[in-house]
Amino acid sequence: MLDLKNYDSLGAALRDALERWPDEVCLIEADRDREKCRLTYGQFKEAALPLAAALQEVGFAAGDGSASLSTSRAAIIMTNQSKWLISAYAIFYCGGVLVPLDYKLTPEEHLALLAHSKARVLIVEYHLWRAITQAEGFPQLSAETVLVTEAPPGAELAGARRWEEFRGSGMPQFIPRGRKDMASIVYSSGTGGRPKGCVMTHGNYLEQCMALTALYPFWPGVRYLSILPTNHAIDFMVGFIGPFTCGAAVVHLRTLRPEYVREAFPRYKITYMSLVPLVLKNLEKGLRARFAELPPHKKLVFDALVAFNRALTRRRPNLALSRRLLRQVHQAFGGEVRALFVGGAFTEPATLQFFYDLGIPVANGYGLTEAGTAVTLNDFNPFRPDTVGKPLPGMEVRIVNPAPDGIGEVAVRSKTVMSHYLDDPEMTAETIVDGWLITGDLGRMDATGHLQLFGRKKNMIVTQEGKNIYPEDIETAFEGLPVKEFCVFAAHYLWPERTMVGEQLMIVLRLEAGQEMSQALRADLAARNRRLLNYKRISGYVLWELDFPRTASLKIKRAVLAEQIGQQLTRASVVPL
Amino acid sequence: MRTLEQTTDEILTLAATHFKVSRAELTPDDDFFKKLGIDSLQALDLLSRLENHFGVELPDYEIQGVTDFRTLASRIQSRL
Numbered sequence: 001m002l003d004l005k006n007y008d009s010l011g012a013a014l015r016d017a018l019e020r021w022p023d024e025v026c027l028i029e030a031d032r033d034r035e036k037c038r039l040t041y042g043q044f045k046e047a048a049l050p051l052a053a054a055l056q057e058v059g060f061a062a063g064d065g066s067a068s069l070s071t072s073r074a075a076i077i078m079t080n081q082s083k084w085l086i087s088a089y090a091i092f093y094c095g096g097v098l099v100p101l102d103y104k105l106t107p108e109e110h111l112a113l114l115a116h117s118k119a120r121v122l123i124v125e126y127h128l129w130r131a132i133t134q135a136e137g138f139p140q141l142s143a144e145t146v147l148v149t150e151a152p153p154g155a156e157l158a159g160a161r162r163w164e165e166f167r168g169s170g171m172p173q174f175i176p177r178g179r180k181d182m183a184s185i186v187y188s189s190g191t192g193g194r195p196k197g198c199v200m201t202h203g204n205y206l207e208q209c210m211a212l213t214a215l216y217p218f219w220p221g222v223r224y225l226s227i228l229p230t231n232h233a234i235d236f237m238v239g240f241i242g243p244f245t246c247g248a249a250v251v252h253l254r255t256l257r258p259e260y261v262r263e264a265f266p267r268y269k270i271t272y273m274s275l276v277p278l279v280l281k282n283l284e285k286g287l288r289a290r291f292a293e294l295p296p297h298k299k300l301v302f303d304a305l306v307a308f309n310r311a312l313t314r315r316r317p318n319l320a321l322s323r324r325l326l327r328q329v330h331q332a333f334g335g336e337v338r339a340l341f342v343g344g345a346f347t348e349p350a351t352l353q354f355f356y357d358l359g360i361p362v363a364n365g366y367g368l369t370e371a372g373t374a375v376t377l378n379d380f381n382p383f384r385p386d387t388v389g390k391p392l393p394g395m396e397v398r399i400v401n402p403a404p405d406g407i408g409e410v411a412v413r414s415k416t417v418m419s420h421y422l423d424d425p426e427m428t429a430e431t432i433v434d435g436w437l438i439t440g441d442l443g444r445m446d447a448t449g450h451l452q453l454f455g456r457k458k459n460m461i462v463t464q465e466g467k468n469i470y471p472e473d474i475e476t477a478f479e480g481l482p483v484k485e486f487c488v489f490a491a492h493y494l495w496p497e498r499t500m501v502g503e504q505l506m507i508v509l510r511l512e513a514g515q516e517m518s519q520a521l522r523a524d525l526a527a528r529n530r531r532l533l534n535y536k537r538i539s540g541y542v543l544w545e546l547d548f549p550r551t552a553s554l555k556i557k558r559a560v561l562a563e564q565i566g567q568q569l570t571r572a573s574v575v576p577l
Numbered sequence: 578m579r580t581l582e583q584t585t586d587e588i589l590t591l592a593a594t595h596f597k598v599s600r601a602e603l604t605p606d607d608d609f610f611k612k613l614g615i616d617s618l619q620a621l622d623l624l625s626r627l628e629n630h631f632g633v634e635l636p637d638y639e640i641q642g643v644t645d646f647r648t649l650a651s652r653i654q655s656r657l
Binding site for chain 1: 625636
């Protein structure tokens with residue numbers, strides 16, 4: 001791999017990678033069982049540089065000004081595919097700042113984050129662009145240049161240009177950036193109110209990449225299966241920067257359908273894959289169903305082999321041995337899998353153990369966008385499914401104000417921690433204190449240096465799909481509800497629980513004097529809830545009989561209200577919706 | 578050519594059979610995540626079965642944000 005210590009920016013590292021492995025395959029893109037494209041590093045470069053040249057021709061990232069200038073920001077809204085990575089490289093080559101947005105957000109949310117990021121260029125898939133142009137706020141779109149991918153012939157592009165035709169002539173100028181320069185603005189939340197744009201530097205990413213690849217190396221021939229969206233911090237690192245700086249290949253699968261995910265393993269001889277707990281559980285369910293169908297005598301032998309494998313790999317994995325003992329299972333996974341990475345949300349130890357016993361190590365970890373990608377990761381030395389692993393090289397983790405049982409708030413210090421929240425010094429000061437990132441998660445370090453998580457102190461939930469949901473962000477869905485006032489909370493924020501599962505959102509309603517919780521009001525509440533994406537919905541409501549405490553500027557004092565509710569009501573007061 | 582009502586009815590029947598709920602309990606405006614008690618991957622699984630039944634192909638993004646049977650039916654109908 002490239003020695004990233006010698007690089008100052010992602011652009012420089014990627015540029016050298018494209019020169020070093022020109023004939024190695026770097027990208028394979030498949031839609032279901034159809035392969036759509038396959039590129040070598042040399043072909044990737046040929047696709048990206050004319051795009052960089054065209055961006056420079058329209059003045060993108062012009063001059064030698066700081067990369068923090070908004071003129072150098074470019075947003076990408078795409079599903080995971082080759083054009084995502086080609087575009088990102090072109091942006092970095094120009095010395096630009098990447099703004100990766102979640103394609104699953106609504107058009108209104110996209111417009112809000114585009115405005116907040118002040119992105120000058122937008123690169124977007126056609127179907128997403130079409131939705132954006134139909135949104136009410138479209139006339140306020142601030143991006144000057146919009147490039148649309150895969151637009152059908154003759155499609156109305158509303159002022160945008162076709163990505164495929166946006167090609168400059170001549171060699172673009174490579175614009176160097178420093179380690180402390182802004183590389184990206186990644187939104188960890190705030191679509192509904194106060195955007196949290198994490199400003200990541202080139203140094204953040206280079207350090208994170210070195211830490212991860214020290215534990216899980218990539219090399220030419222390794223194939224990483226990418227199903228998480230590339231705007232996700234995990235996929236951006238292990239599905240782009242990591243493999244590319246090591247000469248490995250990324251396989252983009254443009255569907256999450258379980259049957260095609262399963263088929264991709266043997267078809268492309270996958271080495272690594274990142275996934276969220278929901279997908280991992282689905283894989284487990286599928287495998288368990290297949291094992292249950294084995295004839296009794298074969299099931300007996302199979303169970304014995306699994307038990308044997310478990311005993312022989314108790315201290316550390318032995319891939320060669322597991323592949324021999326459990327040949328059919330490994331063949332179903334293509335026979336080349338070295339590890340799966342699971343993150344974004346809590347994973348049940350029993351699921352991790354299930355795969356480990358089959359000789360398929362699933363490395364669970366803990367991380368947050370603000371800290372780069374991963375803070376801790378299981379290294380299987382030994383396997384500890386009851387923890388989220390040990391801190392990666394270069395990460396310092398401490399427990400703030402631990403209770404007698406050692407549980408307290410997790411704080412992180414490392415070169416991978418973001419620079420700041422974009423245009424929000426107040427929130428930055430609350431989150432990074434004396435150089436330590438205050439995570440809002442509750443944990444304990446055990447005697448062997450493994451981190452165990454026990455719940456959340458902050459007012460948010462994480463779904464099994466790895467989605468962070470902040471109550472403030474969904475409150476707009478309930479605006480206009482005919483009540484005196486309302487406030488959405490994570491239930492554990494009101495009634496703390498030491499668990500990482502079953503997190504739910506609920507709404508607190510303060511009715512008008514004399515008002516009752518009528519059928520009509522309940523139906524209105526349920527209808528508004530249904531308009532939210534399924535993973536953002538509240539699970540119930542409670543009625544509160546006092547006025548909400550508010551600041552001088554009339555903002556709800558959420559922490560104070562939460563404390564009052566937590567003391568006077570119990571979880572049993574929540575009425576399911 | 579099926580009408581939208583026929584398409585919707587077939588979707589409800591298939592969903593009821595696949596997820597083992599009573600057909601009579603399902604209506605076009607139901608939120609299928611809630612009514613069937615399924616997650617997003619199970620919804621994709623349902624979509625694959627519907628594609629096979631109707632002989633169409635819908636990209637994943639076509640059902641992004643879709644939560645009720647009626648909208649799902651209209652997306653399928655537009656491809657028939």
